[in-house]
Amino acid sequence: MNDWLANFGMFLAQVLSLVVIIGLAVALLARVRGEVADRTRLRVDELNHSRDYRRRRLALAASEPGARKRLVKAFRREDKVRDKSGRKGEAGRRPVAWVIDFHGDIRASATGRLAEEVSALIEAADKGDEVIVRLESAGGLVHAYGLAAAELDRLREAGLKTTVCVDKVAASGGYLMACGADQLRAAPLAVVGSIGVVAQIPNVHRLLKRHDIDVEVLTAGRYKRTLTVLGENTEEGREKFVEDLEGIHELFKRHVAERRPGLDIEAVATGETWYGREAVERGLVDALGTSEAYLMERMKEARVIRLRLEPRRRLADRVGAAVSAGVERAVERGLEALENSRWHRR
Template identity: 30%
Template sequence: MKQFFKFVLATVVGIVIVCIIMLFVVIGIIAAAASDGDVKVEDNSVLNVSFKTNIPERTPNNPLAGLDFLGFSDDKQLGLNDILSSIKKAKTDDHIKGIFITDSYLMAGQATAQEIRDALIDFKKSKKFIIAYSEVYTQGFYYMASVADKVYINPKGIFEFAGMSSQVTFFKGALDKLGIEAQIIKVGTYKSAVEPFFLDKMSDANRQQVTAYLGSLYNQFLGGVSASRKINKDSLYVIADQLKVRYPADALKYKLVDGLKYKDEVLNELKKLTNTDLDKNLKGVELPAYAKSSGADDNDKDVDSSNQIAMIYASGEINGGEGDDNSIGSDRISAALRKARLSDKVKAVVLRVNSPGGSSLASDVIWREVSLTKKVKPIIVSMGAYAASGGYYISCAADSIFAQPNTVTGSIGIFAILPNMQKLLNDKLGITFDGVKTGKYADLGDVSRPLTADERAILQDQINNGYDDFTKAVADGRKKSQAYINTIGQGRVWTGEQALKIGLVDRLGNINDAIASAAKKAKIKNYKLVAYPEQKGFFKSMSDDVQTRIKTNLLQKELGTNYAYYNQLKTLQGMIRVPQARLPFVAEHW
């Protein structure tokens, strides 16, 4: 009995200690969050713009961001929404004299970079300066930074300017060795998401479409750099094609940069531009801190709160259920659309879509809510880096669709994958199966055997029916014939620039253009932007984040570089049998 009480006491003490530790952690997090909001922007300050993490559509409600907690550290992520609003605010902020763009990886799609680039170009209308400096310029970072008044690179730095590439990983060889056959049912000549599982190289149709849309993206990239740097676009193509820029001095020679400087030299130049003594520190504020500083966003001042525009963020792969800020759950997004539709204060809706697609059923559930919303108030779609396949499905019913020239969209097609693992189970593992059934098709979908001709015909009919629903929805939404949509469908991927020409989008423009269009259609001038869906609360967000960090950290340590393949296999698992409307596994380098 004495031993029992000893264990009980030890347990109670342990629980108390853990609670005390968690209390201090929570207090620390709250204090850190509070201190972030107390940033004071001094006179003659420079806004430091640097991107070293992924850029989500909106800033996550992550209380652990930037903290080293339980051995799991994480950088702060700033959403595109706060990036754009901060640059807009800095344009009229008398404390900010200019922007300093510095070392960034810019891990974002080309259309996301375009949004930031557009905001920087608008900032320049204030006549304030923009200076860019980096030790390494990736093409993506340079595309954004090229709008600066002066672009500098470290004399020993790295400057990438070689064109774009697109690569697909094929799994057929590995599946053959394992004795697994990927049974493919699809509609769409260009629907290439399934190709990695039954081919060992790109089909002619896929090569044709990737060549076309990658060429369009590259043309947009060269056009942007050409306009900013005042260099002929054809000359830029030759510079990249012949890899003429191999060292920083080459970048200066071909006028892609304005000088070779070390950071201290650039900081001295910034001091001169801000009338700061050279022997004193440059006054600056980091973008995340500026985004959280009091008065960093005046959107809510002097506005009529009874006139609202709902900004609904739909980002990530589309599936059923709740989803989160990084994935589109049909329940969560549908609920957000209903809430906005039923609110008397919401006069118009902007649906921000950044998705490669996913479940066709979940996409249809969201499409229905978009269609219902359109009947009672204006709904405008703003497309991000991707709005393809299921991402286009949920967009097509809107009143109007805005895309960036370099948005990847289209991919109107449906597919399903069902593995046949008979050889793996029977021949390699020695596992066999036997059983009884009450109906001919009771075991349809059994992975231990191949599909029969009848079963394949049934599944093909279901996929055909899904494609017919998809093309009909697009035809109705775009006011085109279904036959025409079929000619530009077939799973083919288009850029925003191409999509405008064939009628899949209405205008090329950014988020602000879409918001302005929504306000005009709703006939309101003074309005408040309200973000949907509601983000998780503090404690729920903290609890989920801790669990995710621990799981991810353990998996990454165990799998190492194979973690990327684990993620691909997880995606594949979700694709089995369930009809899919999604983009292929494509790695694009720019």
């Protein structure tokens, strides 16, 4: 018995050693490939196909059993007609509506990915194509959203028709981006506007003075630091800070007015926000409707293709995610079996 256990233990040790060696080799190979390969991958989905697939599934589910064969034959005829039209060549090319998404945080962190997607579209899209941007953002840092707006402006400068769809919110920096579109659409209760600038700076100088703590703020340049958190703020510094805010506001207003010349900019550049229906009445938005409704409308006459740049996950990340998911499933099944066993006891 002892010999058998010893042999079995040696066998397990050899197997584990082999697994470790293979794992290290795979990890090393993946790392080398990751250093030379593109860190991102382009994901492309034709939404027309997804819609047709769901439509057919629902049609088959709702049909009587005897009618399903006829439906399947009808679907095959549709596929043949589509294949024939696709073989017509460049002259028969259907227009394409390209879809990209931008979900903004306070730093507009997705701007880098947006820039690469815009570059890809400028190189790939043909005249007559449309770019649909599904945009959601409540705004954030001025310089960050200024760059994001400039990236969307590149589409218009390249001669591509641009439509921005807002389902929830495009305020402040979000509206700075959205107003550059040829057509701006918003859901009836989407929040739009907030053409204004805000800054909040706490100051604890009096608290520090109360505890006999001095803070020295040294600058070279009269307005290098107008307001501070720790030091004593002056009236001159406050006036200069407000002047800078007003200057940024004027740049914001000019940006919007240039892209929407029919807008009464002074009437709407108050920092207020409006819901979609009100925004249409004030000229901030061109039309009401959700992005999904607009995509369905475009699918009637164009191919609607969604593209997105996604970071490539490393092998270790994929293995870790798979192991984690497997453990979670095993635990869930164990708990479920334990729970079910209560009902089978006598």
